[in-house]
Amino acid sequence: MNKQDDLRLSFEFFPPKTEEGRTKLLKVREELSELQPEFFSVTYGAGGSTRDNTKGIIVEFKNQGVSVAPHLSFGGDDEDTMKTLLQEYLDAGVDRIVALRGDMPSGMGGAFQMVYANQLVAFIRKHFDNQFHLEVAAYPEIHPEATSYDDDVRYLKGKFDAGADSALTQYFYSPDAYFYFMDQCQRAGIDKPIYPGIMPILNYRNLIRFSDNCGADIPRWLRKRLESFGDDIASVKAFGIDLVSELCETLLDNGAPGLHFYTMNQTDPTATIVRNLGLD
Ligand code: FAD
Numbered sequence: 635m636n637k638q639d640d641l642r643l644s645f646e647f648f649p650p651k652t653e654e655g656r657t658k659l660l661k662v663r664e665e666l667s668e669l670q671p672e673f674f675s676v677t678y679g680a681g682g683s684t685r686d687n688t689k690g691i692i693v694e695f696k697n698q699g700v701s702v703a704p705h706l707s708f709g710g711d712d713e714d715t716m717k718t719l720l721q722e723y724l725d726a727g728v729d730r731i732v733a734l735r736g737d738m739p740s741g742m743g744g745a746f747q748m749v750y751a752n753q754l755v756a757f758i759r760k761h762f763d764n765q766f767h768l769e770v771a772a773y774p775e776i777h778p779e780a781t782s783y784d785d786d787v788r789y790l791k792g793k794f795d796a797g798a799d800s801a802l803t804q805y806f807y808s809p810d811a812y813f814y815f816m817d818q819c820q821r822a823g824i825d826k827p828i829y830p831g832i833m834p835i836l837n838y839r840n841l842i843r844f845s846d847n848c849g850a851d852i853p854r855w856l857r858k859r860l861e862s863f864g865d866d867i868a869s870v871k872a873f874g875i876d877l878v879s880e881l882c883e884t885l886l887d888n889g890a891p892g893l894h895f896y897t898m899n900q901t902d903p904t905a906t907i908v909r910n911l912g913l914d
Pocket of ligand 1: 707752779
């Protein structure tokens with residue numbers, strides 16, 4: 635079996651807000667399909683704010699014969715609403731969910747319930763048995779609200795104990811963070827696959843802002859390097875492709891079971907990185 639055969643690729647999108655964005659995403663999806671991912675996932679706005687958009691694009695992809703996974707969290711919804719939505723996904727032929735607690739949307743206050751991801755996994759297993767493959771989130775650099783490293787690993791174990799099948803990680807640029815985390819997960823008794831999340835580098839300022847919010851570390855040397863390119867977008871992109879291709883190679887050479895790309899709804903740089911790795 636060659637390298638491609640046993641590695642899993644998946645690509646993440648966010649739901650487009652406009653008709654133009656939708657048309658563009660359909661084309662990106664087609665281009666990325668050439669790389670034969672196991673599935674495409676579509677994010678869920680904080681508190682369920684993109685419920686209809688996420689469902690719309692997921693069902694559209696599914697109707698085109700593509701394997702998909704909507705991201706899902708309770709947000710402000712009650713159990714009946716969640717059951718209905720999950721049943722609608724099943725009826726559309728969707729058999730994979732990325733189950734999350736999600737973040738509190740700004741201005742939503744009391745309507746948001748902190749339903750932890752392990753509770754959502756248990757809820758789906760209780761009402762839908764094993765009809766969905768369940769992915770959950772994992773944080774090699776530890777979730778920003780975690781009470782400790784070990785607690786975060788313990789809660790990840792709780793998600794698997796509740797019935798999750800595999801995990802997708804937050805992105806990171808330090809492979810050691812992932813390898814150490816994998817060791818800790820193994821020690822905690824987790825034996826399910828944990829796929830590294832890969833964020834291609836497109837725009838320095840957006841990356842810094844986004845990373846500060848979600849607790850992903852941009853090492854000082856990398857900040858300085860990216861800073862030095864200033865507004866030279868082409869150099870940022872070329873450097874980013876080399877750096878992220880090397881990161882992926884290191885991860886795969888050392889046992890990562892596949893890669894989950896945060897595509898930012900763009901064919902490139904994801905496609906170039908995958909081709910650099912010889913996975914096309
Ligand atoms: P949980 O696993 O529930 O953990 C949340 C925090 O609580 C952690 O600090 C954990 O240590 C702690 N914890 C966990 N379980 C318990 C428990 N039972 N009791 C007490 N504490 C506990 N957000 C979106 O809004 N939409 C998306 O589409 C989306 N997609 C994502 C995809 C990936 C691959 C990743 C890595 C993240 C994504 N996020 C998304 C972000 C995610 O929703 C946030 O990071 C959120 O803050 C935590 O979600 P979670 O499912 O990891 O939460």
